[in-house]
Amino acid sequence: SQTIHQWPATLVQPVGSPLSLECTVEGTSNPNLYWYRQAAGRGLQLLFYSVGIGQISSEVPQNLSASRPQDRQFILSSKKLLLSDSGFYLCAWSVQGAYGYTFGSGTRLTVV
Amino acid sequence: SQQGEEDPQALSIQEGENATMNCSYKTSINNLQWYRQNSGRGLVHLILIRSNEREKHSGRLRVTLDTSKKSSSLLITASRAADTASYFCATDEARDYKLSFGAGTTVTVRA
Numbered sequence: 001s002q003t004i005h006q007w008p009a010t011l012v013q014p015v016g017s018p019l020s021l022e023c024t025v026e027g028t029s030n031p032n033l034y035w036y037r038q039a040a041g042r043g044l045q046l047l048f049y050s051v052g053i054g055q056i057s058s059e060v061p062q063n064l065s066a067s068r069p070q071d072r073q074f075i076l077s078s079k080k081l082l083l084s085d086s087g088f089y090l091c092a093w094s095v096q097g098a099y100g101y102t103f104g105s106g107t108r109l110t111v112v
Numbered sequence: 113s114q115q116g117e118e119d120p121q122a123l124s125i126q127e128g129e130n131a132t133m134n135c136s137y138k139t140s141i142n143n144l145q146w147y148r149q150n151s152g153r154g155l156v157h158l159i160l161i162r163s164n165e166r167e168k169h170s171g172r173l174r175v176t177l178d179t180s181k182k183s184s185s186l187l188i189t190a191s192r193a194a195d196t197a198s199y200f201c202a203t204d205e206a207r208d209y210k211l212s213f214g215a216g217t218t219v220t221v222r223a
Contacts, residue, residue, distance in 0.1 A: 100157035
């Protein structure tokens with residue numbers, strides 16, 4: 001069966017520190033992968049998406065970057081976190097977007 | 113960018129009642145999807161309706177789509193306490209891999 005793993009569940013990081021969030025998918029090949037951010041009580045903002053290894057599209061200019069070193073691995077990074085990077089980060093995968101997304105359980109990031 | 117907008121922002125109903133929420137969007141779409149999010153959790157896909165469909169059912173869920181009005185509605189019948197969650201519509205714009213989400217409707221079902 002297809003599953004998605006996202007970790008860590010919660011993270012508290014000081015301003016200026018680096019960030020690395022990892023997402024892995026099992027049970028499917030060549031998925032489309034997505035990173036979304038959700039501010040408190042708000043909808044989801046698409047940050048990055050990838051349709052293949054090494055192919056990253058950025059939706060919003062920001063302090064973050066993404067990489068896809070393997071087919072089923074998607075990493076969200078930052079060299080220096082800002083207070084405004086706080087939020088709930090969600091990884092998701094889909095097949096051509098036609099069957100709905102499957103979301104990970106999310107990472108609650110608090111930058112202090 | 114955010115395409116869908118849900119209405120109302122919040123809804124409180126008694127257990128057993130029906131809950132209806134609406135979604136409006138701006139551009140042409142390939143399909144529209146509804147998701148549920150329990151507090152502090154990831155989103156769960158509920159139902160997908162394609163642009164050439166007008167109504168779809170899944171268990172206690174009924175979704176309608178009116179492409180002429182660029183709107184959709186989600187009806188939850190005979191609500192239960194476990195239906196307490198935020199509900200989001202998301203649109204898959206034509207020939208695009210990306211989903212745009214609205215801000216969501218928070219539904220509270222009182223026992």
